[in-house]
Amino acid sequence: MPQEIFYAAYPGEMTDDDRARLDRPGLELFENGYGVAAAPQQLIRVAADSPEDARRRVVEALGREPEKLRIAGGGPA
Numbered sequence: 001m002p003q004e005i006f007y008a009a010y011p012g013e014m015t016d017d018d019r020a021r022l023d024r025p026g027l028e029l030f031e032n033g034y035g036v037a038a039a040p041q042q043l044i045r046v047a048a049d050s051p052e053d054a055r056r057r058v059v060e061a062l063g064r065e066p067e068k069l070r071i072a073g074g075g076p077a
Contacts, residue, residue, distance in 0.1 A: 006054035006073040008044040010066035021061050042066075 003026075014031050022029045028045040048054035051071045059065045 003047045003049055004074050004076060006046045006048055006051060006071055008046055008054060008058045008069060008071050009041060010069045011039050011041055012066060013040055014042055018062060021063065024061060026057065027061060046071075 014029070019029065022044060026047040030043040030045070031040075044058055046054040046057055048057055051074065054071050054073075055065075055069065058069065058071075
């Protein structure tokens with residue numbers, strides 16, 4: 001089954017460690033890339049098999065689950 005594209009979004013600052021952890025195949029970071037808000041919003045493009053897989057890949061990469069992490073999408077890669 002081909003992977004789909006999902007987007008993981010969450011509020012908060014991006015640290016240098018987060019940037020390094022997200023620098024891996026299948027993940028693409030767009031810092032402050034979601035909407036126009038007073039607080040920074042992080043957006044990560046994720047190639048995954050399902051929304052649950054996308055969440056798992058982001059959480060594993062970061063080593064934590066960001067508060068208010070949302071997964072959307074599910075279109076063809």
